[in-house]
């Protein structure tokens with residue numbers, strides 16, 4: 304039986320049962336149980352009388368939404384990225400915002416290496432050829448790719464996930480360099496062996512790397528960071544990997560780069576207008592394309608959901624959240 308004193312929560316997508324069970328112990332819960340996502344109108348209608356919202360990266364939480372949900376005290380994103388949330392607007396309205404960092408570092412880093420291997424060793428082309436019954440047997444010069452050993456990996460976005468990717472570079476014989484944040488020009492980031500990675504400018508990373516991999520958050524500064532001009536700084540033999548957010552890359556310029564041979568290939572997990580993929584990308588065998596699977600392991604997604612639930616419960620019960628977003632309002 305529902306108790307009127309318990310906080311009300313809307314969960315905008317079906318989560319794992321253990322997470323729902325956890326939330327149900329602490330709150331009255333309404334779960335969007337349909338396939339797909341709630342429309343913006345459904346999101347407002349289901350959240351407007353709630354104290355907590357468990358959201359996904361595709362739910363837009365802006366000032367207009369928050370104004371229609373006056374009782375809301377906490378928004379818990381089941382994602383490390385939070386470009387879907389206007390954090391300043393939430394702060395002004397005293398709404399706490401949380402995300403799910405750390406628990407997905409290893410899954411995202413491992414899949415980054417999957418993308419790197421996929422595009423440099425032509426795994427997509429190989430699988431398509433085999434399934435189409437077009438494989439003619441072993442041939443010395445069939446689907447030749449690029450060795451990673453001895454090459455340079457350029458990391459743009461050397462946060463938790465970028466560093467987890469860098470930590471695996473030595474296992475492939477690669478040297479990792481990264482784009483040093485203009486806000487922290489003196490930072491020194493060291494690898495598992497204690498040796499510092501080389502931090503340099505965006506231009507240098509693009510010019511020198513054999514594989515450029517993106518792990519920065521999406522912000523006004525990083526929107527279309529990779530565009531026609533910046534992609535032209537890359538070597539024609541280099542590969543671009545995007546594990547960050549789709550709009551960090553201007554997809555049309557990747558299409559132009561593949562069309563004109565400005566780069567050797569691209570591997571993308573995320574897209575500008577998900578789930579729409581620029582049709583130009585689909586034409587190229589050297590575009591290795593997967594559907595936003597960065598953190599998609601059972602263990603990691605469960606940990607993300609449970610962390611979001613813990614954040615929710617902490618705030619609703621008057622305690623500090625475990626992982627507030629930097630700059631979030633915190634009322635303890």
Ligand code: DGY
Pocket residue numbers: 360381382383384385407597598599
């Ligand atoms: C994140 O956590 O930001 C991911 O993109 C969601 O899988």
